[in-house]
Amino acid sequence: MREIKPLQDEDMEVEEEEERMQNLRSKATELLLREEYKGSIEIYTQIISLCQENIFKKNPDKAHLTKLQKTLCLAFSNRAEARARLFEFSEALKDCEEALSIEKSHFKTLLCKGKILLSMNRYKMALDCFKAANLDPQANENSDVVNGFLEKCKKFEFLSRTGAFDVSDWVLSGFRGKMPELAEFIGGVEIKKSEISGRGLFATKNVESGSLLFVTKAVAVDRAIMDQDSEENAQLVIWKNFIDKVVETATKCSGVKNLILNLSAGEDEDSLGIPEIGSFRPEADLSSVVSNEKLDMGRMLSILDVNSVLEDAISAKVLGKNAEYQGVGLWILASFINHSCDPNVRRLHIGDYVIVHAARDVKAGEELTFAYYDVLSPLNNRREMAKNWGFVCKCKRCKFEENVSYKQEMRDLEIVLGKEQVDMGSLVYRLEEGMRRWMVRGKGKGYLRASFWEAYWKVFGSEKVMRKWGRKVPSAETVVDSVVDCVGSDERILKVFLEGLKKGGIGINGGIVEMEKAMKIGRGIYGKVMKKQAMKTLLHFDGNNQELGLKG
Numbered sequence: 001m002r003e004i005k006p007l008q009d010e011d012m013e014v015e016e017e018e019e020r021m022q023n024l025r026s027k028a029t030e031l032l033l034r035e036e037y038k039g040s041i042e043i044y045t046q047i048i049s050l051c052q053e054n055i056f057k058k059n060p061d062k063a064h065l066t067k068l069q070k071t072l073c074l075a076f077s078n079r080a081e082a083r084a085r086l087f088e089f090s091e092a093l094k095d096c097e098e099a100l101s102i103e104k105s106h107f108k109t110l111l112c113k114g115k116i117l118l119s120m121n122r123y124k125m126a127l128d129c130f131k132a133a134n135l136d137p138q139a140n141e142n143s144d145v146v147n148g149f150l151e152k153c154k155k156f157e158f159l160s161r162t163g164a165f166d167v168s169d170w171v172l173s174g175f176r177g178k179m180p181e182l183a184e185f186i187g188g189v190e191i192k193k194s195e196i197s198g199r200g201l202f203a204t205k206n207v208e209s210g211s212l213l214f215v216t217k218a219v220a221v222d223r224a225i226m227d228q229d230s231e232e233n234a235q236l237v238i239w240k241n242f243i244d245k246v247v248e249t250a251t252k253c254s255g256v257k258n259l260i261l262n263l264s265a266g267e268d269e270d271s272l273g274i275p276e277i278g279s280f281r282p283e284a285d286l287s288s289v290v291s292n293e294k295l296d297m298g299r300m301l302s303i304l305d306v307n308s309v310l311e312d313a314i315s316a317k318v319l320g321k322n323a324e325y326q327g328v329g330l331w332i333l334a335s336f337i338n339h340s341c342d343p344n345v346r347r348l349h350i351g352d353y354v355i356v357h358a359a360r361d362v363k364a365g366e367e368l369t370f371a372y373y374d375v376l377s378p379l380n381n382r383r384e385m386a387k388n389w390g391f392v393c394k395c396k397r398c399k400f401e402e403n404v405s406y407k408q409e410m411r412d413l414e415i416v417l418g419k420e421q422v423d424m425g426s427l428v429y430r431l432e433e434g435m436r437r438w439m440v441r442g443k444g445k446g447y448l449r450a451s452f453w454e455a456y457w458k459v460f461g462s463e464k465v466m467r468k469w470g471r472k473v474p475s476a477e478t479v480v481d482s483v484v485d486c487v488g489s490d491e492r493i494l495k496v497f498l499e500g501l502k503k504g505g506i507g508i509n510g511g512i513v514e515m516e517k518a519m520k521i522g523r524g525i526y527g528k529v530m531k532k533q534a535m536k537t538l539l540h541f542d543g544n545n546q547e548l549g550l551k552g
């Protein structure tokens with residue numbers, strides 16, 4: 001039963017309340033404009049409580065109720081905006097839902113919700129929001145903004161559905177233009193139990209070298225330009241900042257926290273659950289996942305230790321302006337890829353995205369593997385590097401080489417390889433002769449040539465050595481073919497191939513077959529994300545007779 005008060009008292013009370021509300025609103029707006037988001041959230045929370053108290057406890061008349069609901073809707077909407085600026089996306093989305101439950105087509109809220117979903121790579125849902133906002137009369141005054149978002153969403157939604165990325169313009173402009181906008185994309189991959197260790201990522205269909213497998217955005221990444229004098233210190237700072245960023249994201253989004261906590265901490269991998277690939281798709285709704293599990297920092301640090309990726313790792317090359325930076329990041333889906341010394345995938349970093357593609361042809365059902373360390377090195381060096389990672393590699397190549405490495409001759413060759421000032425031509429000749437006598441065939445040759453790559457590299461790179469040994473050792477093309485077949489594409493292999501072509505007098509204008517082969521190796525390195533002309537430019541193979549610019 002509504003309490004009957006003298007009209008004057010009631011009017012005064014409403015007036016006072018309105019004045020209080022007006023003061024709070026002005027203060028909150030001021031803080032929002034000054035980008036003091038935390039402060040503005042506090043004030044909007046007070047406005048929300050005040051409105052709710054008035055609506056539910058004071059039984060206002062219709063006109064007053066409508067006014068209060070309007071204020072409440074706007075307060076939720078503005079609090080969502082402030083929370084979004086602080087990257088508190090889950091909470092911000094909840095506020096949007098509250099505002100939209102009061103006014104289903106509230107323009108400002110639809111715009112805010114769309115922007116949040118876009119930041120969370122939920123392209124389709126974001127598109128629906130912007131389409132709904134576009135129907136509102138307010139869209140007419142803001143048509144540039146709404147249309148801008150609509151176009152962006154449509155583009156990202158298309159990219160995430162088709163994987164049709166094209167960074168040609170950026171490459172052709174010498175990376176000077178705007179960095180290409182990428183979207184998350186998941187191709188034919190799934191997570192399954194791996195025979196290597198724990199879980200692994202597998203191809204669900206046959207793919208050719210260069211084909212895109214997935215594109216994903218980092219949970220967090222931190223970079224700095226490395227100064228040689230303070231390298232160690234700078235790395236510590238990067239690592240600390242990176243950990244803080246991951247923890248902040250995990251704290252703000254339970255869905256991401258759950259995905260991170262399901263990653264390997266290096267032990268008992270076989271007991272870990274196998275996540276559905278669907279939970280990584282751009283449309284997966286992570287915002288509804290609730291987890292009150294307290295963050296165990298010890299486990300978090302072990303997880304980051306095992307799964308973080310250095311952007312300058314041997315399997316990565318940072319394209320463009322980021323080349324002088326060193327960075328560390330966490331890309332969750334990529335963390336399910338195990339290591340092999342005959343890897344079949346590579347990654348390419350553009351901005352905060354990692355693009356993972358086949359480095360050679362891959363068959364449906366095959367496990368996808370990265371090179372965690374330089375696999376163009378001999379067995380003993382690789383064993384040491386695996387030890388640093390905390391595992392013993394038992395890949396096909398390691399097993400094969402273990403069977404050959406018991407031979408004294410093989411051990412002698414490894415010792416010679418580690419020495420300075422040795423005749424690498426003689427070393428390559430002895431290895432090739434050895435392989436003939438030991439009847440090493442097919443992939444085995446590629447494995448051993450990859451292990452002694454340094455020697456081949458020096459032989460093919462020296463005219464003097466080639467004059468002496470050229471006729472006794474296999475051609476660069478033969479070696480390149482067998483090594484690519486075994487370890488996939490790599491800049492150093494491509495460089496030997498291209499230099500061989502240049503010396504042979506083909507490559508710039510003629511030699512279509514050879515050029516196609518170079519392009520195929522190039523696609524294995526960089527993926528099919530650029531057109532032919534851009535790839536030729538990247539390989540400095542564009543008829544300008546430039547020096548090969550690829551790093552050795």
Ligand SMILES: C[S@@+](CC[C@H](N)C(=O)[O-])C[C@H]1O[C@@H](n2cnc3c(N)ncnc32)[C@H](O)[C@@H]1O
Nearest residue numbers: 197198199264269335336337338339391392393
């Ligand atoms: C980034 S995780 C890879 C995914 C992991 N298997 C899982 O279940 O989450 C890296 C960890 O996988 C394991 N691992 C990766 N490659 C391996 C290999 N070739 N041999 C043995 N263990 C490997 C090691 O425990 C390593 O620390």
